[in-house]
Amino acid sequence: MKGLKIVVLAKQVPDTRNVGKDAMKADGTVNRAALPAIFNPEDLNALEQALRLKDRFEGSTVEILTMGPGRAAEIIREAMYRGADGGFLLSDRAFAGSDTLATSYAISCALKKLGYDLIICGRQAIDGDTAQVGPQVAEKLGLPQVTYTEEILKAEAGKLTIRRRLERGVESVECPVPCVITVNGSAAACRPRNAHRVMKYKNAKTPSEAQESNEDYLTMTSTRPYLKIHEWTVQNIETDPCQLGLFGSPTKVKNIENVVFQAKEAKVLKPNDEDIDAMMKELIVNHTIG
Amino acid sequence: MGNFYTDNKDIKFHLDHPLMKKIVDLKERNYTQAQEFEEAPKDFEDAIDNYDRVLEIVGEICADVVNENAESVDEEGPKVVDGHVKYARGTRQNLDVINQAGLNGISLPRKYNGLNFPIVPFIMAAEMVARADAGLQNIWGLQDCAETINEFATEEQRMKYLPRVSAGETCAMDLTEPDAGSDLQAVQLKATLDEKTGIWYLNGVKRFITNGDGHISLVLARSEEGTNDARGLSMFIYDRNSDAVTVRRIENKLGIKGSPTCELVFKDAPAELVGDRKMGLIKYVMALMNAARLGIGGQSVGIAEAAYREGLSYAKSRKQFGRPIIEFPAMYEMLSNMEAKLHGIRTILYETARFVDVYKTYYFVSKERALDKDEKAEMKEYEKLANIYTPLQKLFASEYANEITYDALQIHGGSGFTKDYPIQRYVRDARITNIYEGTSQLQVVAAIRGVTTGQYLKYIREVYETSAIAPEQEYLKDILKEMATELENATDCVTAVGNTEYTDFHARRLVEIAGYTIIGHLLLIDAQRDEVYAKSADIFIKYGQAKVAAHTAFIRNFNPDDLGKYKKA
Numbered sequence: 001m002k003g004l005k006i007v008v009l010a011k012q013v014p015d016t017r018n019v020g021k022d023a024m025k026a027d028g029t030v031n032r033a034a035l036p037a038i039f040n041p042e043d044l045n046a047l048e049q050a051l052r053l054k055d056r057f058e059g060s061t062v063e064i065l066t067m068g069p070g071r072a073a074e075i076i077r078e079a080m081y082r083g084a085d086g087g088f089l090l091s092d093r094a095f096a097g098s099d100t101l102a103t104s105y106a107i108s109c110a111l112k113k114l115g116y117d118l119i120i121c122g123r124q125a126i127d128g129d130t131a132q133v134g135p136q137v138a139e140k141l142g143l144p145q146v147t148y149t150e151e152i153l154k155a156e157a158g159k160l161t162i163r164r165r166l167e168r169g170v171e172s173v174e175c176p177v178p179c180v181i182t183v184n185g186s187a188a189a190c191r192p193r194n195a196h197r198v199m200k201y202k203n204a205k206t207p208s209e210a211q212e213s214n215e216d217y218l219t220m221t222s223t224r225p226y227l228k229i230h231e232w233t234v235q236n237i238e239t240d241p242c243q244l245g246l247f248g249s250p251t252k253v254k255n256i257e258n259v260v261f262q263a264k265e266a267k268v269l270k271p272n273d274e275d276i277d278a279m280m281k282e283l284i285v286n287h288t289i290g
Numbered sequence: 291m292g293n294f295y296t297d298n299k300d301i302k303f304h305l306d307h308p309l310m311k312k313i314v315d316l317k318e319r320n321y322t323q324a325q326e327f328e329e330a331p332k333d334f335e336d337a338i339d340n341y342d343r344v345l346e347i348v349g350e351i352c353a354d355v356v357n358e359n360a361e362s363v364d365e366e367g368p369k370v371v372d373g374h375v376k377y378a379r380g381t382r383q384n385l386d387v388i389n390q391a392g393l394n395g396i397s398l399p400r401k402y403n404g405l406n407f408p409i410v411p412f413i414m415a416a417e418m419v420a421r422a423d424a425g426l427q428n429i430w431g432l433q434d435c436a437e438t439i440n441e442f443a444t445e446e447q448r449m450k451y452l453p454r455v456s457a458g459e460t461c462a463m464d465l466t467e468p469d470a471g472s473d474l475q476a477v478q479l480k481a482t483l484d485e486k487t488g489i490w491y492l493n494g495v496k497r498f499i500t501n502g503d504g505h506i507s508l509v510l511a512r513s514e515e516g517t518n519d520a521r522g523l524s525m526f527i528y529d530r531n532s533d534a535v536t537v538r539r540i541e542n543k544l545g546i547k548g549s550p551t552c553e554l555v556f557k558d559a560p561a562e563l564v565g566d567r568k569m570g571l572i573k574y575v576m577a578l579m580n581a582a583r584l585g586i587g588g589q590s591v592g593i594a595e596a597a598y599r600e601g602l603s604y605a606k607s608r609k610q611f612g613r614p615i616i617e618f619p620a621m622y623e624m625l626s627n628m629e630a631k632l633h634g635i636r637t638i639l640y641e642t643a644r645f646v647d648v649y650k651t652y653y654f655v656s657k658e659r660a661l662d663k664d665e666k667a668e669m670k671e672y673e674k675l676a677n678i679y680t681p682l683q684k685l686f687a688s689e690y691a692n693e694i695t696y697d698a699l700q701i702h703g704g705s706g707f708t709k710d711y712p713i714q715r716y717v718r719d720a721r722i723t724n725i726y727e728g729t730s731q732l733q734v735v736a737a738i739r740g741v742t743t744g745q746y747l748k749y750i751r752e753v754y755e756t757s758a759i760a761p762e763q764e765y766l767k768d769i770l771k772e773m774a775t776e777l778e779n780a781t782d783c784v785t786a787v788g789n790t791e792y793t794d795f796h797a798r799r800l801v802e803i804a805g806y807t808i809i810g811h812l813l814l815i816d817a818q819r820d821e822v823y824a825k826s827a828d829i830f831i832k833y834g835q836a837k838v839a840a841h842t843a844f845i846r847n848f849n850p851d852d853l854g855k856y857k858k859a
Contacts, residue, residue: 199329
């Protein structure tokens with residue numbers, strides 16, 4: 001295959017994996033200040049799949065598209081350290097309060113402008129766990145989609161062969177490009193940040209960031225264009241304002257509950273064959289194992 | 291999701307040492323490369339920021355990948371397959387990730403795709419790798435062979451080999467043979483020059499070669515027929531792509547099991563001469579060895595760090611007699627001594643690394659332009675310091691790594707003797723550090739000159755004793771001054787006998803007295819920059835004071851005529 005223009009959809013999320021006592025505010029919303037902002041883990045798996053295609057097909061490019069506040073540019077740099085060519089930050093007050101529908105709408109509008117051969121994203125983000133944005137983007141762009149991707153096995157003649165990780169096994173499917181694929185956490189871990197790339201790209205900035213740090217952005221990006229992280233507002237893409245942000249989001253949060261898991265019942269087994277046998281059967285029947 | 295850099299503030303503390311400014315200014319030639327190389331820093335802060343970021347990558351990989359693989363690597367180890375080494379699965383994965391992260395050629399110039407880092411951050415990375423898997427540090431750390439190629443080979447050879455090292459090819463230094471271990475003058479591997487083609491061919495056997503099947507090997511061989519001493523030896527580069535060396539076997543070792551220790555058979559193996567003929571041992575091996583000894587210092591500190599943490603966490607969680615055992619004096623004394631020793635060997639390690647950095651960088655600058663008089667004098671001064679500090683830090687770091695791992699296992703009680711805990715691995719891994727790259731006994735031979743010529747004493751008095759110390763810590767400086775006087779008196783007492791064998795007999799004691807004094811000063815000076823080291827300074831200096839008292843008592847009470855009682859037939 002010739003070089004592919006790959007766009008990776010990624011999200012900066014609060015690190016919900018090490019949640020402490022102060023992770024939630026009294027009103028039931030996430031206390032973002034208490035949680036470090038990270039690259040959504042499965043989006044890193046997605047980035048690795050993209051970079052592997054780039055390694056295989058000379059002339060390919062990998063670009064990150066993310067929507068979020070100004071500081072979300074951090075994950076674009078992070079992706080550049082790991083091998084991405086550059087990225088686009090979609091940032092505007094008009095996008096604030098988007099649910100998955102409004103998010104996928106805004107992203108699909110940006111993708112139309114950006115152009116693509118292949119769109120790859122993580123299965124879901126750890127702050128919402130909806131797994132909806134990827135499939136919705138595919139629908140809005142009229143593209144085929146492959147979810148739960150674990151590995152892209154083959155890529156030839158405009159067609160990908162993909163192994164999917166399903167609940168009780170794996171299956172391999174073929175899909176024409178362009179398409180959207182969402183990548184599972186069981187896929188290969190993303191390659192590390194590269195020392196050379198970190199030194200090369202650490203000053204990559206969006207125009208807003210450059211303004212804040214009082215830098216001569218034009219000179220910097222004209223001599224070293226790779227330091228430019230693109231920043232798009234609603235003005236840069238063609239959208240229907242009714243479908244954006246809070247207004248375009250039908251999801252209404254009614255109530256958030258703080259759930260604390262605790263063990264309710266315990267079962268004591270005797271160390272003999274009968275009890276172990278019974279436990280094995282029980283676990284197989286309720287599909288805990290097997 | 292750990293990080294061996296960000297979880298250990300001691301490393302960053304040494305990266306922020308005041309002398310780093312001079313080192314980085316020199317290394318970056320006053321930041322003149324920023325236009326030519328997109329990675330080059332524009333000023334000192336930018337350079338330190340680069341080191342910081344790259345060390346954070348190293349720290350993350352060490353914690354999340356290398357450390358996770360360490361147990362399986364220790365179990366599985368490398369194998370010989372068809373005359374070549376096959377690393378353990380975990381080792382292969384570690385190297386892949388390290389290569390993807392671009393962590394090779396760390397100290398090489400940018401034109402060879404290196405990172406152009408000083409030795410200090412390189413050793414910091416080495417320390418973290420060793421904390422995760424000491425055996426991997428051997429394979430990865432051998433990239434310092436490239437430093438020797440950079441220093442002594444031709445530009446053509448540098449262009450040929452150095453970018454390969456930066457791209458992740460591994461190295462080896464092939465020095466020892468079955469009958470040439472500590473005594474390298476006895477090396478017999480034969481190098482023959484084919485006059486017609488100008489190609490050298492190597493024949494013979496090398497033994498105990500770490501990573502002997504590496505891509506690029508520096509080989510010490512006898513190029514001058516009929517000679518039997520150091521003057522007949524030259525240094526060669528052997529490229530594994532020539533496929534003329536086979537691995538006959540790898541040793542079954544006590545520790546650093548992930549690192550293949552090879553017996554190699556050279557059969558008409560084509561090789562390139564490095565530098566001048568006959569200078570192999572005299573000049574190039576000494577350079578290689580000094581770099582390697584610093585690397586072993588880093589490895590020792592890394593193992594000690596891992597062991598101390600294990601000991602501390604076990605002592606906190608293990609309860610006996612209704613209390614965590616850390617509350618018992620026997621335990622907390624042991625742990626505080628371990629911590630003080632750990633801080634001590636780290637501070638002398640980086641003091642030495644800085645000395646090496648200054649003089650090596652001046653050396654490379656001198657190849658580009660003539661140094662002025664002051665610069666020349668400074669280069670000489672730091673070279674001398676590097677030469678006497680390198681064996682001293684290797685001696686203390688490796689011996690203390692053994693003591694710290696030993697004590698950390700002791701804290702574990704019977705559990706430490708099982709393979710359920712990693713502490714047994716640290717004990718086994720530490721055991722080689724005071725043997726290879728020169729045993730502790732040989733470090734003493736190298737360091738004793740610093741004692742008898744008064745070089746240590748001079749530096750102690752002129753630099754350390756004149757450093758500004760907070761009034762409430764002056765009492766520690768007073769103790770250190772007494773220790774320096776003891777060093778002077780004990781040295782006089784021994785050398786007055788005028789018998790070199792007698793000096794050799796007491797050499798270790800004298801070198802250790804110098805070491806306790808120097809490490810004590812360094813910790814005290816560290817405590818001025820950050821008070822967290824005040825406790826270790828106090829504990830170490832009093833510990834050292836007692837050791838010095840024991841050594842000096844032994845020397846003073848020793849009758850030179852009694853040497854005979856110790857001699858064995």
